Amino acid sequence: MPVVGAPVVEAIDLRRTYKTSTGSLKRKSLEVEAVRGVSFAIEKGELFGLLGPNGAGKTTTIKMLITLLIPTSGTARVLGLDVVKDARAVRSQIGYVFGGDRGLYERLSGLDNLRYFAELYGVEPHEQKRRIGELLEMVGLTGREKERVEGYSKGMRQRLHIARGLLHDPPVVFLDEPTIGVDPVGAREMRAMIASLTDQGKTVLLTTHYMFEADALCDRIAVIARGEVVAQGTPGALKSLVADKTVVEIEVYGVNDESIERLRRVEGVSAVSVEERDQLQLLMVQSAVGAEITPALLAQFDGAKIGRVVAREPTLEDAYISLVEGDS
């Protein structure tokens, strides 16, 4: 039974290792630590973001919380229920939605998909019709529900996924990269839908690697990198981690790895990230020094053509980059 005031979702030192084997003749057993001691707590009605690059351990963490993976060590509770011991009770209290276009029965209609999962979640027959109608309305699929899913667009599939995850009106919802592959307009609608979940009193855990999405939606964010939580707090608090820094953006035509290494070693530089553009690379250099570092930075390129150079205030993305890059 949930205790009043206790966190709705609680992860305490969660760890998960995978055993894999490599080599075809001499098989070597390898242990990969995907999640290395993750802890956080989500309060009722909060929209909590788990932010991190691919392979950081986001999905493994979420799978432990939704009972699909048993933690190697550590504990996790949802509404006070243990995800290992009370797995079935946890499952009935949570909704799970993942991004991408898989996870639906293609040959059947959207309505069939929803009815089926309503049965699997034990939604009472007299409730089903009303609930499905409400959800179709909410995700904007009313009128399209009798069409086969194979004809749906990516955005429609994703909205159907959301409806499916909410069929049993779960108090806790887990969204694993729900906007992946959805076009910008569709993604904006999706974000509005996600924001409305907390208005209904639901507690939401969202994983994403889009910074602006986390910034726009989340009450609090945990940044996860290499299986560990490297920072936790409100978007504002995370931004303040880099508030004293300056970001110098440099466009370079054909930068080499050596130059980037040299940039990292320039005194005062705390993080460097590279974004590939069409013909050029956009380097973002964070430093505590301010714009006056710029000449020292520009001296590190051996002859590569340099385009626009701008110094600016840091954003949440810079905070994220500095956290993810920080202790590598």
Next chain:
Amino acid sequence: MRSQGRAEVPAHRVILANWLFSMKSLTKSSFFVLVTVLQPLIFSTIAFFMFKSGGRPGSLLYAALGAGLMGIWSSTLFGSGGLIQWERFQGTLELLIASPSQFMWILVGSTLATSTLGLYSVAGTLLWGAVAFDIPLELAHPALFVLALPATVIGLGTLGLVLASTFVLYRHANALSNLLEYPVWLVTGLLVPVSLLPGWAAPLGWILSPTWGIKAIRYSALGGNPVPALLATVGLSVAYLVIGTRFIAYFERRAREDATLALT
């Protein structure tokens, strides 16, 4: 605030929902129409012509019933054999396991659906026999025939459960299904008496439900005592159910604990 769902969805509800859903889903697949309708019609036609031109004494109804049951086996084999792989391929496997319904009851419903659709084969071959080959459907024990059919469907559906759960370990389940179609037709004596085969074939057939299902159906249609075969079918179903659910529980545990059997 509590969810509207139930912590423990009753088994009969899960089985029923999955049975209906899977039948609906399978009938939308053209491959299934081929396996459950066209293939049995073609095979029964081959058998009718062979029995006629070979001057085989005895009833063509024997061949029609055998071909019908061959269809139930094909339907179960192709429907159940790759079931878990198919759900995984579609990305629905982890959604099923994440639901509060027990995965084993989900699979029981789905595998029963695959054998139930095999009834199209029985109906099809009997009807085709009557229309094109003047084979009258005269039943020796109509009441027992009506009992033998669902018993056979359950016998094969639960065998499908064992297939679904063991084929998980084999990456190319469809290839295994391709392999196992003819041999089971042979060793269970659906069209050819097992006595024509080498001695080791018969004991293999004894542990397979189609052997007893076809006996129950044939004796109740053509005369004889179908009751022992009927009981054997039911007994095997129970055994399959126990074995199948154990395997599935094991699969689920391996998937969640060591992540050696991937859900995605």
Next chain:
Amino acid sequence: MTAGTAVLGAPRSSSLTSFFRVLFVGGIIVYRALFNWIRPAIYIPTMLGSPLFQILFFANLGKYSGVGDTNFFVVGNAVQVCSMSAIYGATMTLANERYFGTLAQLLATPANRAALFLGRTLPVIANGLLVSVFGFIVGALFLDFSMPASQIPALALVVTLTVVSCTGFGMMLGSIGIRARDVFFASNLAYFLMLLMCGVNIPIDSLPGWMQAISKALPLTHGIAAARLLASGETLGSVAGLIRTELLIGATYGFLAFALFRYFEASSRKYASLDRF
């Protein structure tokens, strides 16, 4: 002027080698990539296991129903199982292009279409022959199939030509598969109908007239008849007519297949129907 000639000459000679490169190398690589049953874990159960049990099944059914001697069923089924490759394999090598979404890239290449097309048939034919040979071995090992050893070369020739003809038919289904959505349905159906109509298990003259008419227009029918005669000791000369008919039927389907392939290529550019599902 010599330089000019050389420049003109180079593409000429290389176009001939490239024809053969596309024909052989391209064909085999494509086969490995598209024919996803090539892995032993799939190949053995599907291409060898399934034919093995098919032959055993029909030979026993034949014994029970009293239709003919074992040789009748061994020859009929051993020749027919080549369509495991000639029907399914051929369909896959073309239709899977669309399934994997690689067709657009293929059609963007300047490769000679005839070479591209024929190249795909070579591994299909080789594999079909292998499956048939395996079928005869099964018959000899498990079913007391026997025939005069002196007849083996002639039988091998007839089986090879039948496989070629059957592949022509398979390629036609494959070409249709470039456009049609569910062509494997058709290839499955074709495989089963061959068991019924091509004299594989039922003597053609026991079939109703309309089925006999269809069987005469299908590949396999004449090839199987020729193979049976050879196995029972007849000379190659006496089956020459059957072989010619079999080849003519196969060539007709093969030509149709290539024409359809070209037609779909042209029309897909016109109507942008390439990747439409």
